[in-house]
Amino acid sequence: MIIWQPDQKINNGRFIIQGKPLGSGGFGITYKALEPSTGKLYAIKTLNQQMQLRNDFAEQQIKFINEALTIRGFDHPHILKVHEVIQEGELLGVVMEYIDGVTLFQHVQNQGQLSQTEALLYIDQIGQALELIHQKGHLHRDIKPQNIILRQHQQEAVLIDFGLTRNLATQSMTNSFTQGYAPIEQYRRKGNFGTHTDVYALAATLYYLLTADGLKKEEEEHPVPALNRKYDDEPLPEPRSYNSQISQRVNDAILMGMELESEERTPTVTEFRKNLGLVSSGDPEVQLKSAVGMDYRQLRDLLAAGRWYDANCVTGSVILAVAKREKESYLRKEDIEHFPCEDLRTIDQLWVRYSNGQFGFSVQKRIYQSLGGTRNYDEKIWEAFGEKVGWRKKGSWFSGGKWKWLYYSDITFDRTAPEGLLPLKNAMKYGGWGCVPSLLSRRDL
Known part of the structure; x- marks a missing residue:
């Protein structure tokens, strides 16, 4: 051993x-491991002591490695x-990224049930990850x-355990499960398995995130198990x-996602x-048009994955590239005024679509003009705009309670941010605050 x-x-x-060990x-x-040559930390997973003592250890280790290789094919943030x-020696290990953080369960135990906004942020991220897993023909089975x-x-959630992952075509599966999160079909060796199986667990996870304080009062740490609902007639509040x-x-x-019978349950994670x-089911795909041949696929993919910080940085890079100001690393007022309308619309539409209308230049323009903003710089209007979109914040009482412009490092890059926060001026590297009103006054936004 x-x-x-x-x-x-x-x-x-x-x-x-x-x-x-990080966990078993x-x-x-x-295990947590350091690679001295690079200074990087990794997580390395092996079969535990109990599995090493099994007579079929060699077969189990091959199965374990094959599952790891399957996960390697799930390239998603x-x-x-x-x-x-x-x-x-005889032990094989899977080298994975090391994530310094806490599980969602620990997060809720520490601070109590989450707000609907925060809970939906994490469920949306994990939901998108599950959609990829399902597209690849697999089920997770342990959300x-x-x-x-x-x-x-x-505020970025990552799915970390794939020990029960199976191919969608598999009809007979081990009846391993987690009480409260497993649907009724997982209590059977042969059941109606499908994408709806993971939908139940994802919905149950959201149930827990939003109701944990109430569940604690009943000394529970999960929703009512499906088996209790099926055979003890215990209702799901x-x-x-x-x-x-x-x-x-x-x-x-x-x-709907936790309907007991799979036939009545929401069928897919997308649904x-x-x-x-x-x-937004009716939103068409954004046409990636560019007057100068700019490739917007990276920006699109980052926004689709909800990687707002990275998307903000890439937005700045492509704007400088389109304006041919990469060497100078900043834009002048005339660069903004002559920026190609096709490219400006593409960038804006990508931000608007993938944030469900929360972020984008056109969103900022609407807010700016509602405050009386024009092409001409007005300090009071500009400060009011900064406060509205979250670029300015009121200080604490011991600092005099004055409003101040935030540093880039102080910005929260997630969907809990105020409407219009992104894209940030900092990423675009304008020549000065007075340049931004020129952008927010463009007629083609």
Whole structure:
């Protein structure tokens, strides 16, 4: 039996184990490891001690590695990244990205049930990750708050455990499950498995995020298990009975996603996200037009994945490239006035579409003009605009309570931000505040 110890060197000294294991489950154990040559931290997962003692350990290890290789094919910002497989003696290990953060379960335990806005942000991110998994022909089968981790200092959720992942075509599956998050079909070896199986778990996760305070009063840490609902006639209380701040739309979407019988349940994650109001079903794809041949696919993909910080940086880069001001790294007023309308519209439409109308130049223009803004710079109107979109913030009482412009590092890059916050002026690197009114007064926005 092999157990890696703190400070132990593995893989011919390439990695050094750091401290105690990060965690251990029914199949695997995960270690934190340092790669001295790069200074980077990684998570390395192997089969745990119990699995190593099994007579079929060799077969189980091959199965474990094959599953890891499957995960490696799920290239998505909200799915744990798998880098490679290494060997230390007889033990194979999967090298993965190390995420410094807490699970959604720990997050809720620390601060209580989440606001609807924050909960939907995470469910939307994980939902998009699940859509990719399903497109690749697989089911996850173990979505729950404990298997979702939040990157530290970022509102970005990542799906981290794929131990029960199976091919969609598989009809007979092990009846492994997590109480409260598994649908009734997972209690059976042969059941009607499909994308609706993961929908139930995702809906149950949202149920928990929004109702945890009420559930704690009943000494529960999960929604009513499907088995209890099926055979003990124990009802599933609607989420709003625990949390009156939940909208009726979200309440109903959760209940549809947690329908007991699979035939009556929301069939796909995309449909579930639509029911929650996270997807605009009628929105056409944005045509990536450019007058100068600029490729906007990277910006589109970042926005589609909800990677707002990265998208903001790329927006700045493409604007400078289109204006042929990369060497100078800033725009002049005349550069903004002569910026190609096709490119400006493409950038704006991408931001508007993938933020569901929350971000974009045209959103900023509407807010700016509602305050009386024109092409001419007006300090008072500009400051009011900054306060409205979240670029300015009122200081604490001991600093005099004065409004101040925020540093780039103080900005929150997520969907909880105020309307019109993004794209940020900082990313565009204008020659001065007076240049921005020229952009927000363009007729082609």
